[in-house]
Amino acid sequence: MSAPETNGDVLVATGIRKEFGGLIAVNDVDFTVPRGKVISLIGPNGAGKTTFFNMLTGVYKPTAGTVTFLGEDVTGKPPHAITARGIGRTFQNIRLFQNMTALENVLVGMHARLKANLFNSILRTPFVRREEESARERARELLEYTGLRRKQYEYAKNLPYGDQRRLEVARALATEPQLLLLDEPTAGMNPQESAEFTSFVGHLREERGLTVLMIEHDMRVVMGVSDRVSVLDYGEKIAEGSPREVQQHERVIEAYLGKAAVEDMKRQGLS
Amino acid sequence: MSQQHPPLESPIEQWGDDAPKDVGFRNQLRARWRALPETQRIGIVAGVELLVAIGLFRLDHSLGYAVLTVSLLLWMRRLPPIPWKLAAQAAMVVVFLAFGVTSLAALLAIFFAVFWVPVRYRQWTMAGVALLVTVFYPFYASKMFTIPVFGVWPDVATGVYMLVFIMMAVGLNIVVGYAGLLDLGYVAFYAIGAYTAAWFSSLQFANHRWHFGAVGITKDLAGIHVSIWILLLAAGMITALSGIIIGLPTLRLRGDYLAIVTLGFGEILPQIARNGDNLFGTGFNLTNGPNGITPLDSPGFGSGVSNATGHFLPANYLVCCHTTLLGHQIQSTDVFFWTAVVLLLITVFCSLRLQYSRLGRAWIAIREDETAAAAMGVPLMRTKTWAYASGAFFGGVAGAYYASFKSATFPGDFFFNISVFILCMVILGGMGNIAGVIVGAAFLAYLNQEGLANTGQWLNTNIHFIGHLHLPGSDQPGLDVPLFASGIYGLIILIVMLFRPEGLLPSRRIAAELHEGVHDAPLYDAQHAGTEA
Numbered sequence: 001m002s003a004p005e006t007n008g009d010v011l012v013a014t015g016i017r018k019e020f021g022g023l024i025a026v027n028d029v030d031f032t033v034p035r036g037k038v039i040s041l042i043g044p045n046g047a048g049k050t051t052f053f054n055m056l057t058g059v060y061k062p063t064a065g066t067v068t069f070l071g072e073d074v075t076g077k078p079p080h081a082i083t084a085r086g087i088g089r090t091f092q093n094i095r096l097f098q099n100m101t102a103l104e105n106v107l108v109g110m111h112a113r114l115k116a117n118l119f120n121s122i123l124r125t126p127f128v129r130r131e132e133e134s135a136r137e138r139a140r141e142l143l144e145y146t147g148l149r150r151k152q153y154e155y156a157k158n159l160p161y162g163d164q165r166r167l168e169v170a171r172a173l174a175t176e177p178q179l180l181l182l183d184e185p186t187a188g189m190n191p192q193e194s195a196e197f198t199s200f201v202g203h204l205r206e207e208r209g210l211t212v213l214m215i216e217h218d219m220r221v222v223m224g225v226s227d228r229v230s231v232l233d234y235g236e237k238i239a240e241g242s243p244r245e246v247q248q249h250e251r252v253i254e255a256y257l258g259k260a261a262v263e264d265m266k267r268q269g270l271s
Numbered sequence: 272m273s274q275q276h277p278p279l280e281s282p283i284e285q286w287g288d289d290a291p292k293d294v295g296f297r298n299q300l301r302a303r304w305r306a307l308p309e310t311q312r313i314g315i316v317a318g319v320e321l322l323v324a325i326g327l328f329r330l331d332h333s334l335g336y337a338v339l340t341v342s343l344l345l346w347m348r349r350l351p352p353i354p355w356k357l358a359a360q361a362a363m364v365v366v367f368l369a370f371g372v373t374s375l376a377a378l379l380a381i382f383f384a385v386f387w388v389p390v391r392y393r394q395w396t397m398a399g400v401a402l403l404v405t406v407f408y409p410f411y412a413s414k415m416f417t418i419p420v421f422g423v424w425p426d427v428a429t430g431v432y433m434l435v436f437i438m439m440a441v442g443l444n445i446v447v448g449y450a451g452l453l454d455l456g457y458v459a460f461y462a463i464g465a466y467t468a469a470w471f472s473s474l475q476f477a478n479h480r481w482h483f484g485a486v487g488i489t490k491d492l493a494g495i496h497v498s499i500w501i502l503l504l505a506a507g508m509i510t511a512l513s514g515i516i517i518g519l520p521t522l523r524l525r526g527d528y529l530a531i532v533t534l535g536f537g538e539i540l541p542q543i544a545r546n547g548d549n550l551f552g553t554g555f556n557l558t559n560g561p562n563g564i565t566p567l568d569s570p571g572f573g574s575g576v577s578n579a580t581g582h583f584l585p586a587n588y589l590v591c592c593h594t595t596l597l598g599h600q601i602q603s604t605d606v607f608f609w610t611a612v613v614l615l616l617i618t619v620f621c622s623l624r625l626q627y628s629r630l631g632r633a634w635i636a637i638r639e640d641e642t643a644a645a646a647m648g649v650p651l652m653r654t655k656t657w658a659y660a661s662g663a664f665f666g667g668v669a670g671a672y673y674a675s676f677k678s679a680t681f682p683g684d685f686f687f688n689i690s691v692f693i694l695c696m697v698i699l700g701g702m703g704n705i706a707g708v709i710v711g712a713a714f715l716a717y718l719n720q721e722g723l724a725n726t727g728q729w730l731n732t733n734i735h736f737i738g739h740l741h742l743p744g745s746d747q748p749g750l751d752v753p754l755f756a757s758g759i760y761g762l763i764i765l766i767v768m769l770f771r772p773e774g775l776l777p778s779r780r781i782a783a784e785l786h787e788g789v790h791d792a793p794l795y796d797a798q799h800a801g802t803e804a
Binding site for chain 1: 620621624625628629630631632633635636639640642643644645646647648649650651657661780781783784
């Protein structure tokens with residue numbers, strides 16, 4: 001583990017901005033993720049949450065602003081380099097390697113942590129053999145941890161939906177991240193599965209010392225596990241604070257329910 | 272997705288199992304057929320087979336026998352293994368022995384024996400038997416039976432040609448089958464390999480004189496002459512290097528765009544070869560232009576190594592060999608053949624090792640979903656470039672070896688059609704699966720070298736109206752089948768794509784992809800990507 005930032009923030013994004021032609025998807029957002037916390041990013045559809053994620057992970061290059069991870073400027077670095085530095089992610093619409101087995105999916109996740117190259121792979125040197133063996137062992141442990149051990153030889157596409165979500169997390173964990181980005185991890189889950197997932201995220205933080213940043217729509221999950229909630233609307237950060245504070249924040253209610261609803265609530269003395 | 276309105280963009284799905292069962296003429300016919308009692312079905316099939324066999328027997332006796340043999344083989348699958356299947360197989364072998372077709376009897380015996388091996392060991396047994404059958408090919412090639420329509424078995428020189436093309440197909444398979452990069456300019460690597468061999472083992476650079484390990488030349492011969500074994504390696508490395516140089520700017524492109532750029536590259540290199548006798552107008556003769564470079568030094572190990580190994584490794588391939596083994600006078604072509612087998616084995620070995628390595632997994636991951644692969648820490652450019660370079664390496668080695676075998680290299684050997692030809696081999700056999708690629712490549716290479724000519728001959732002698740056809744522009748009656756080669760390969764690929772898009776022996780993964788599709792929406796394009804939030 002590299003030395004933590006002075007003020008204990010794993011990730012600092014300053015003035016980050018993304019324009020698609022004339023559309024400003026993310027507008028000068030400042031954002032910090034403190035070490036060992038679970039941060040949720042919420043906001044209405046089209047608020048720019050996934051675009052923000054994609055800039056943190058290098059899929060998009062920010063139009064302006066900088067992203068600093070563990071004290072190092074990673075703005076505009078390619079995705080694999082950012083993954084190698086310790087940011088793991090899952091996707092909103094599951095993007096597993098469909099025609100690879102669960103085990104192979106996790107092994108691809110370890111790519112950046114393995115050292116075998118073209119030449120010693122052909123010769124299969126003792127080093128490569130040992131590395132491959134221990135990688136498989138670790139992959140099985142991760143599958144065990146996510147409850148997929150018995151399905152290690154199943155093709156990803158044949159797994160039920162919930163298991164595919166778990167496999168995505170297992171694959172992201174295989175990159176040995178310090179910061180885990182989850183993009184709508186409970187989308188499509190029933191309340192029971194969501195509750196299980198909430199406690200799973202808690203375990204991740206406690207047992208693995210992971211920092212988690214997640215986009216989430218399910219308020220029960222958000223309120224249940226987050227240390228801090230940030231709200232994006234029209235590409236701007238409109239509120240930030242503890243789950244309770246954000247819940248009562250006027251602009252948040254406005255963003256979700258509209259201005260009329262807020263005035264209505266005010267008239268009725270609710271807020 | 273409603274069953275009545277299958278989506279237009281995926282025609283394969285329409286013909287899948289979820290197609291409505293009772294709609295359409297074909298499905299109705301199929302349902303009626305299934306409704307027949309089994310005895311009737313067996314009777315009809317057997318009857319049709321017998322009729323076809325008799326009809327073809329009147330055309331060409333051996334073809335009738337062949338159809339009969341194949342249908343018997345198919346029926347034998349239904350017999351209980353012990354004792355009936357065993358007895359039937361033994362009977363078949365004995366019948367052929369009795370009729371004096373010893374070679375066919377032996378072939379069938381080997382074929383049957385392999386299928387009695389327990390499933391667990393079958394794959395390895397098959398590979399081993401295939402290797403043995405190949406290695407001993409020069410000993411029995413001339414004694415083989417005549418195949419109906421296709422004629423005699425390919426001679427050993429054709430065997431070398433087939434092995435070289437199999438090697439290239441296995442190399443291209445790394446690029447196309449594993450990493451999913453469509454390369455339409457593979458011939459360029461073949462050309463670079465061939466010219467590398469030619470430059471350093473001929474009189475091309477006659478104002479230099481540098482000898483290093485080359486055999487069969489006099490001491491004061493002009494030109495650069497390097498041992499073929501060093502050249503093979505050097506050709507591979509130079510080709511891999513050029514693969515990297517071309518790959519770095521082009522591999523950023525996706526799918527069709529990459530195909531177009533590689534196509535251009537495959538067009539440029541032969542033109543350079545053709546016009547390289549006056550390179551860029553400088554008067555420097557690099558490639559000797561359309562005349563090509565010929566002759567090349569003969570391969571060989573030199574008398575030192577040859578004596579040390581008790582003449583097992585020949586000193587000079589061209590003046591080889593004066594030994595008789597198993598009643599067969601060993602020719603120099605045989606030695607070329609065995610060397611090609613060794614080179615192919617090395618290629619297959621490397622290819623297999625890579626497939627199940629960290630890099631191989633990354634290639635497949637990129638083929639499946641580039642964005643996800645990058646997010647999991649796979650460096651796209653580097654990984655793709657490695658695929659390109661390793662594919663190029665084997666193409667280069669194959670090219671160098673083939674040039675050395677032909678003792679010549681001409682710019683006309685490296686046209687676009689060769690790229691497509693090699694790609695066809697990969698597609699026909701089954702992308703991603705080495706056994707499939709080998710089978711596909713062997714078949715197409717054979718067709719190109721001997722098969723089409725033999726088939727044409729058969730057509731012209733046995734089918735009256737083809738034999739007396741008078742086509743405009745030809746002064747002889749009959750059909751010159753090899754002229755239609757490209758059309759025939761196109762037809763083969765068309766049929767394969769329609770009925771078995773995954774190839775003859777597919778890899779399980781690719782078969783699944785072709786039938787269900789992969790989602791690989793481009794996302795890794797910072798500037799033009801759409802909004803998603």
